[in-house]
Amino acid sequence: MSLTAHDCAALDAADPLHATRAQFCLDDAEVYLDGNSLGVLPVATAPRLAEAAQAEWGRGLIRSWNTAGWIDQPQRVGNKIARLVGAAGGTLIAADSTSINLYKVLCAAALAQSTEPGRRVILSERANFPTDLYIAESVARQYGLTLVLLDSETIDAALASHLNANVAIVMLTHVNYRTGRMQDMAAVTRRVQAAGALMVWDLAHSAGAVPVDLTTADADFAVGCGYKYLNGGPGAPAFAWVNPRHAALPQPLSGWMGHAAPFAFDTAYAPAPGIDRYLCGTPSVLALAALECGVDTVLSAEALGGMLAIRAKSLALTSLFMQLMQTRCTTFNFTCVTPDNPAERGSHVSYTTTLDGYAIMQALIARGVIGDFRAPDILRFGFTPLYTRYIDVWRAVDALAAVMTQHEWREARFQQRAAVT
Ligand SMILES: Cc1ncc(COP(=O)(O)O)c(C=O)c1O
Known part of the structure; x- marks a missing residue:
């Protein structure tokens, strides 16, 4: 049975790293899944x-x-x-x-x-x-x-x-x-x-x-x-x-x-x-x-378990994402290229698609879920345990399902390639 948004919120409430998110400048209206490309601005930096x-x-x-x-x-x-x-x-x-x-x-x-x-x-x-x-x-x-x-x-x-x-x-x-x-x-x-x-x-x-x-x-x-x-x-x-x-x-x-x-x-x-x-x-x-x-x-995070705590949450986030993708996005022909085996998995998850992956990612970003696209066909989603929440994972998959079922990615504005993908 698929986890609900409510279940994900409960995971956040029990998360030993939940407080570290406050160290970052984040807009709660967005879901940022690209810390594997550019990490979020810490509050202390400016x-x-x-x-x-x-x-x-x-x-x-x-x-x-x-x-x-x-x-x-x-x-x-x-x-x-x-x-x-x-x-x-x-x-x-x-x-x-x-x-x-x-x-x-x-x-x-x-x-x-x-x-x-x-x-x-x-x-x-x-x-x-x-x-x-x-x-x-x-x-x-x-x-x-x-x-x-x-x-x-x-x-x-x-x-x-x-x-x-x-x-x-x-x-x-x-x-x-x-x-x-x-x-x-x-x-x-x-x-x-x-x-x-x-x-x-x-x-x-x-x-x-x-x-x-x-x-x-x-x-x-x-x-x-x-x-x-x-x-x-x-x-x-x-x-x-x-x-x-x-x-x-x-x-x-x-x-x-x-x-x-x-x-x-x-x-x-x-x-x-x-x-x-x-x-x-x-x-x-x-x-x-x-x-x-x-x-x-x-x-x-050293006081909260350090890299081991970060790793435990990273695996929980990536596993949740893969599981929700499996239940909510199977009909859209995404192929997961990230290992199922946790021991072989880093902190991002990628899918290939035979459709226009760049346009799909742009449509997703327009919905406030930010991942990236790596040519020729990879949609990439990064999970940074210090600030990514379980509810973000749920919202990301929910938004991707909407982009696909409503064919939003087919809109011409999402086909225009920017210099950085
Ligand atoms: C695995 C890997 N090595 C090197 C680089 C490039 O590093 P730099 O731009 O600091 O030279 C990247 C950039 O994303 C990368 O993913």
């Missing part, structure tokens, strides 16, 4: 940005690099993110974009493997996020390696046929951006390293969404995104993590902020010890201030 602009920049001016702690922001915010992904303090830095950080860590990994001339392959998935593949292709070209893309649905089968003595690096996204499929980080890492390759993880759809333990998994490198589940704002700085055993490797973007003594103004580059060398240019102070507010919203 006043913090005003303070950073008016007091720190406006009045403090150049002094604020020292007096307002600007110079330590990448490390301070990095250490906060570290708590969410099982990384030790001093091993993770907040800086640049995910794409740029991926370039840095892939080059470091390629260099580490250059003593193994037989290892000529970077292995990834064809279904990986395009920027990961573009960057890997470029690193492969630079180091004379070959990028090989796995096609298989399950990583296990793909690794069985491709993981051999030629592989230098395996680079995977922990939670796939389209399907929401989550890899077993510890098992895959073990397998890759047993074959003599280095393991690089993209945590863009994991950090703040699912429990991650980089230290226990003993991965080699990881990167991740600040503007999704970390609520850092549009274009927020990303992060890079390096296993301490690789700390002595150089990264290629040898900018002055990664120098051991930036204000010595030496002519010769000498990398800073540890993760600080993964800085390149001047930190984006205002963007880091916003990211810190976003990360703090996730850390605020």
Whole structure:
């Protein structure tokens, strides 16, 4: 029997995370299911940005690099993110974009493997996020390696046929951006390293969404995104993590902020010890201030059970969504591409459609339910346990059923493609 709106409201009333929603600027008339693409603005962010602009920049001016702690922001915010992904303090830095950080860590990994001339392959998935593949292709070209893309649905089968003595690096996204499929980080890492390759993880759809333990998994490198589940704002700085055993490797973007003594103004580059060398240019102070507010919203859940509580609610939300879709939207030919098995599911759920998925999503957004569309045929719905309610899930499916039964998506206004989908 299908759950009712009343049942969902009761789930919200009993939700141990129900109070965290108040930390976000949300319009209760809308349902926001796109925190996997752009997290919601935290209430604390605008006043913090005003303070950073008016007091720190406006009045403090150049002094604020020292007096307002600007110079330590990448490390301070990095250490906060570290708590969410099982990384030790001093091993993770907040800086640049995910794409740029991926370039840095892939080059470091390629260099580490250059003593193994037989290892000529970077292995990834064809279904990986395009920027990961573009960057890997470029690193492969630079180091004379070959990028090989796995096609298989399950990583296990793909690794069985491709993981051999030629592989230098395996680079995977922990939670796939389209399907929401989550890899077993510890098992895959073990397998890759047993074959003599280095393991690089993209945590863009994991950090703040699912429990991650980089230290226990003993991965080699990881990167991740600040503007999704970390609520850092549009274009927020990303992060890079390096296993301490690789700390002595150089990264290629040898900018002055990664120098051991930036204000010595030496002519010769000498990398800073540890993760600080993964800085390149001047930190984006205002963007880091916003990211810190976003990360703090996730850390605020530590007192309520932390990432385990977030994970429990995430699975409850995604399961409820899949169940309601099954009972209310079966006749519309949506195919769920997200694993049923909770252990293989991240925090978003996706459906393919043979109809015009872009128009369907636009019609849904017009009804105040915001998800996104990923070409060619994916409707994607993200669930952020800090602010998504069970009643939102019910309202989303109810609205989608209405969009379909009333053929709203066929209206011409929903067919006009915007630049960002
Ligand atoms: C898995 C994954 N990696 C990387 C990126 C891009 O990151 P950035 O724009 O910070 O380079 C995204 C963006 O959505 C993503 O989903």
